[in-house]
Amino acid sequence: MTAATSIQQAAIDAGRQPLLSVRGVKTYYGNIIALKGVDMDVHEGEIVTLIGANGAGKSTLMMTIFGNPRAREGKITYAGQDITKMATHEIARMSIAQSPEGRRIFPRMTVFENLQMGASLHNMAHFDQDLERVCTLFPRLKERLQQRGGTLSGGEQQMLAIARALMSRPKLLLLDEPSLGLAPLIVKQIFEIIKELNQKDGMTVFLVEQNAYHALKLAHRGYVMVTGNITMSGTGKELLENPQVRAAYLEGGHH
Structure with a gap:
């Protein structure tokens, strides 16, 4: 323990x-x-x-x-x-942030725009800092910031769904x-x-x-x-x- x-x-x-x-x-x-x-x-x-x-x-x-x-x-x-x-x-x-079943990212938006949607629930003051944090956690997303969500692999879409949830700085x-x-x-x-x-x-x-x-x-x-x-x-x-x-x-x- x-x-x-x-x-x-x-x-x-x-x-x-x-x-x-x-x-x-x-x-x-x-x-x-x-x-x-x-x-x-x-x-x-x-x-x-x-x-x-x-x-x-x-x-x-x-x-x-x-x-x-x-x-x-x-x-x-x-x-x-x-x-x-x-x-x-x-x-x-x-x-509280949720990464729902089936990922439900915005397929026509870029990875960057999807992450903005996660952050927009709160003020954008920490956006750059939070973006850097999720890109460190998910290096795969950093390489694909300008790519549309719908063109990512299943694993990358799941990473994006979690990263998007993290952009709102949840406690839960x-x-x-x-x-x-x-x-x-x-x-x-x-x-x-x-x-x-x-x-x-x-x-x-x-x-x-x-x-x-x-x-x-x-x-x-x-x-x-x-x-x-x-x-x-x-x-x-x-x-x-x-x-x-x-x-x-x-x-x-x-x-």
């Missing part, structure tokens, strides 16, 4: 208020209940991951935190403030399936960057991920979701070693 990890653990043990707290959240699509009363916490300085099979409700939870769709029941608080009923653009102003970074459809080598790079953001910058990360092995190796803590319910939680290490988790998500035995 590193010093940083033990400090985080001490803070959690001391019952400090989490940065993000989800309590009893139920979300519906029409009459279909997608989240069935979810409880979850993310403390400052942690990487927390949510794993589960495709269609378990992981992305729905991520989107509900960001206000679209809205939670029909329950409560979501961020930095002690109730954000359950807030509009998405208001939530984005509270130092929400990442939805960052490894989806990417080659193993690129996946490794993306996860190393997430680790670096957490360790060097102290960034708090909530990661929704189907690649359970990588996600649990990286995360301080994790939750397992099955059909809209949280069924298990523990440290990343505990869940990696859990026989049920191994059978369902780590040994090619996906449901």
